[in-house]
Amino acid sequence: MKGFLRKWNEISLIKRIVCGLAMGAVLALLLPDIYVIGLLDTLFVGALKAIAPLLVFSLVIASLARAKAGAGNMSRVVGLYLIGTFLAALTAVAASFLFPVNITLAAAAAGYEAASGIGAVLESLLMKVVENPVGALINANYIGILAWAAVFGVALRRAGEATKELFGHIADALTQVVRWIIACAPVGILGLVYSAVSENGLGIFTEYGRLLLLLVGCMLFIALVVNPLIVFCNTRKNPYPLVLKCLKESGITAFFTRSSAANIPVNMELCKKLKLDEDNYSVSIPLGATINMGGAAVTITVMTLAAVHTLGLSVDLPTALILSVLSAVSACGASGVAGGSLLLIPLACSLFGIPNDVAMQVVGVGFIIGVIQDSCETALNSSTDVLFTASAEYAQWRRQGRDLPI
DSSP: OHHHHHHHHHSOHHHHHHHHHHHHHHHHHHOTTOHHHHHHHHHHHHHHHHHHHHHHHHHHHHHHHHOOOOOTTHHHHHHHHHHHHHHHHHHHHHHHHHSOOOOOOTTOSSSOOOOSSHHHHHHHHHHHHTSOHHHHHHTTOHHHHHHHHHHHHHHGGGSOHHHHHHHHHHHHHHHHHHHHHHHTHHHHHHHHHHHHHHHHOTTHHHHHHHHHHHHHHHHHHIIIIIHHHHHHHHHOSOOHHHHHHHIIIIIHHHHHHOOTTTTHHHHHHHHHHTTOOHHHHHHHHHHHHHHOOHHHHHHHHHHHHHHHHHTTOOOOHHHHHHHHHHHHHHHTTGGGSTTGGGGGHHHHHGGGTOOHHHHHHHHHHHHHHHHHHHHHHHHHHHHHHHHHHHHHHHHHHHHHTOOOOO
16 A cells, blocks of 8 residues: 555656546546545545635745845846736736636525625725734635735844744745645545536536636737737837747746746756846846746636636626736735645635635636646746846846847
8 A cells, every 4th residue: 555655646746636637537427426525525625725824824924024125126127027917917807808717616606796896895805904813814814814914924024033934934834734735636636526527517627628728828818918018118129039938948847847946947047048147137036936926817817707707796897906916916925835826716706705615616626727727827937037037137238228139
């Protein structure tokens, strides 16, 4: 048994998830009425639901407490990171309204109503912000969690290094717990697919395909239209040679590693080839792996609006804009979360009053399509780290009258 488990753990998580997905579909067709198999999904989602509030709370506190101010050209690079992430969220909002997608959620049907307008949304938002922090953690009020974590994190910047290290260790420990839970994703997805196929047939995969097409389509539009426009505004040169070089040399590697952090050495080498200032890119590339999360913003926004459309909630333009900002802000913390942007979906769902139980079902759907979604998301995020670092420096070169190597 130990030998089997060791061999199983040596297989990549992507392959294990694909195995779980296939086994769930086959079991649903052959043995459609076995309650225990469907229970695996409930246990997996329940574990995620239990740990996610603590994880987000600890990560935000630790990152803010240990944050250091940048210098030199960094303000422009950080500005591009934030603008790019916001535009990615805005693109996802527009695409979700143009091509609405519904997803099958258990008990998702009725009983949920969106706030009646922007005033009600803001009132609800403010009340969630000032909820008791312990209550916010218990009730999985992610907006309250984010707000109080930000307050505690800023306050702890005056604390000693030992205190900051303690919170860092707590965040690391919770991240490790989430890694263990994510390691059980193949079993949880087996149960999720089993339940979905048992109740809805194989047609459920057509639904997932449409959702995946919308996600990947948004990311391609950002990579090939939005980001080139940002680069052109900075360099006043044809942006596509630089864009395609970053996608080829950074994006393809990141697609297979599925980790912005693991792709940092590749990005540093690419910056060296582009003749960028090492003092700048040695800071901006690791920073980008943390806060430059356009792909995560797309995932959070599209998945949230899919839940909104499924529940039949109406969304006005101001609320959609708030969602774009919220997705952009929350996406900046996605790199610290095992499972990435998926575990931040409940934060965005809470804006529309969608209960945590339903939001976590959306997270479960995200894990099913995550084999492709997470790879595309990481490729977009990581390649954009180099793209915006180069764009900011080339803008400085242009002002100095130097020739640009693009």
